[in-house]
Amino acid sequence: MTTTARSEALFAEARDVMPSGYTRHLVVAKPHPLYAAYGEGCRIVDVDGTSRIDYVNNFTALIHGHAKAETIEIISAQAARLLSAVLPTEWEVKLAQLPVDRIPGVDKVRFMNTGSEAVMLAVKAARAFTGKSKIAKMEGGYHGQFDLIEASFQPSPDQWGDPARPNVVPHNVGTPRSLLDELVILPTNDIERTRARLRAEADRLAAVILDPYRLQMLMVQPRTDYLAMLREETTRLGIVLIFDEVIALRTGYHGCQGNLGITPDLTTMGKIIGGGMPIGALGGSDEVMSVFDVDHGEPRVKHSGTFTANPVSMATGFVGMSLLTRDAFADLAAKGDRLREGLGRVLHDLKVPGRIEGSASLTALILTHEPITNYRELATATSAGLVARMQAWQTLASAEGLLTMRGNFVGSTPMTNDDIDFTIEAVRRSLKRLQSA
Ligand SMILES: Cc1ncc(COP(=O)(O)O)c(C=O)c1O
Known part of the structure; x- marks a missing residue:
């Protein structure tokens, strides 16, 4: 017993x-x-x-499960050499190379410490790129811990509203209404209603975000024809398509998007790319990621962070991902x-x-x-x-x-x-x- x-x-x-x-x-x-x-x-x-x-x-x-020898070795070695610092390290360059080589929608990468932060930055990038402010997500979709994106993660039936225009339901007491007005909730796999909503909101919509593999852990699978419609409509309407591959990245060498043959404008990553250490990453096309460029003056989106690209996560991520x-x-x-x-x-x-x-x-x-x-x-x-x-x-x-x-x-x-x-x-x-x- x-x-x-x-x-x-x-x-x-x-x-x-x-x-x-x-x-x-x-x-x-x-x-x-x-x-x-x-x-x-x-x-x-x-x-x-x-x-x-x-x-x-x-x-x-x-x-890689627990206590993999290579993981322990690199964490110990890197902790002994440099825990974190204001100077960039070679590890961030080495780790960034892997998604750039492997993931179709990733030409450039930026790092942070969690998947939630990657999603936050994706939202900022899409807004800066399009000059629009609203974000669309799937009813029941999970993209991490911040008040805009967590809305309508687990709404109850009395809160749902019209299936063609699902209500935006705050996840926590006290979420400002003004913030929720910036969100559009889409019915997964309902091609006609989603298309109509995207067209109606196109002038205000900066991005559509979804996990292309599953919603609610493994319970709801977006159909491939639904994803293809999202790709087609967002391109036509000038909306950034974000695939949240924080989990989905583990479904293949080229990510879930590689398996699907559908390439988003931005990809949020996390979890496995840290090799077990805390991490988040945002990747995307050269065009959209140019919002972070400083070559011609102030960037359109400013992004930093004390522990961003810390060398222990970068080095452990590089070793873990290289083994994959x-x-x-x-x-x-x-x-x-x-x-x-x-x-x-x-x-x-x-x-x-x-x-x-x-x-x-x-x-x-x-x-x-x-x-x-x-x-x-x-x-x-x-x-x-x-x-x-x-x-x-x-x-x-x-x-x-x-x-x-x-x-x-x-x-x-x-x-x-x-x-x-x-x-x-x-x-x-x-x-x-x-x-x-
Ligand atoms: C699809 C998806 N996006 C974003 C996140 C947030 O990542 P993190 O928990 O690292 O902030 C998660 C976490 O489970 C997730 O499953």
Whole structure:
């Protein structure tokens, strides 16, 4: 019988010093979170000594899992040489070269410390480039932690409004209305309504931003014809198209845009490009990225930051990304396929209503047959008990040695076929227990 006594005790202490004991809301867990002690390869060990295969990988950031020798080596070496400084280092030049070489929409790059900051800067760049102020995002889209872009991330049905013109719903109490007036919410995968809205707002719209791979982790997939329409309309209407590849970058050597064959004007990146260290990056075409040029006087967008391009993140990112060769992506995809096939077999054998989705190193177990093509369908499935079922399963999977979140299985390079096969059987046992609960 595993114990969680030390986690429980730490949580009691945390409640004295942090609101309700937490400093990130996305990790809230009942009755208390598990506290991590250390990680090793694809496994994470909690403070009570229980080891689980880590299928969250810090919200997809740790594509090389934990404690990779090359990662430890470069962090130690760089920390010993230079932690941060006002002078640029060669590492930022070396790291910038990789997305420039690999990602179709990236001619130039700027760095920052989080994906949220990358999105903030993308918004500024699009506004400066177009001279317009409004930003359009998908209903239910997540692009990080700032008040403009987080609106309408999780609106409830009474807040939705007309599907042709979804309401802009503040994510937090106190968000200024004036800010929300600068946002346009689009219905994912509804080509005609989206096209009409873009045309109606074109004179005020600086950018459309979306994650081209999935919304709400892996739950909603933008269709390729929808993305192609966005590319065509934004080009025609003088609107900047931003692909948020903070997660999606891990789906291929050329990013998600390389897989799709659709090239945005700006690309926001983060997570894997830091090799495990905090990072964000904005890439884009020479034309749009020229808003940062200082060759002819003041830049149109000024951007700096104390820890921007800090050499530890830059060096660790360079080492981590360099290890992600075409072969490494192929191996991640092969392991992902093995997992998806195995999980599909389990659902079939046990006759569990659900399906397996995803590609490359991202896999989702979705415990419903209902189609989910946009945020509203997801919210409807959720109110029909989807989240409750998924959470109940997640607890059972944790007891079987799997750390997962929202049915997502995020792969990492240290995972072996044995780990995948262990996972498939652990899911089989946990689903059987869910059926008999
Ligand atoms: C698609 C997307 N964009 C932006 C962000 C924000 O990145 P960060 O958490 O590094 O600020 C996230 C984080 O999960 C994300 O998933």
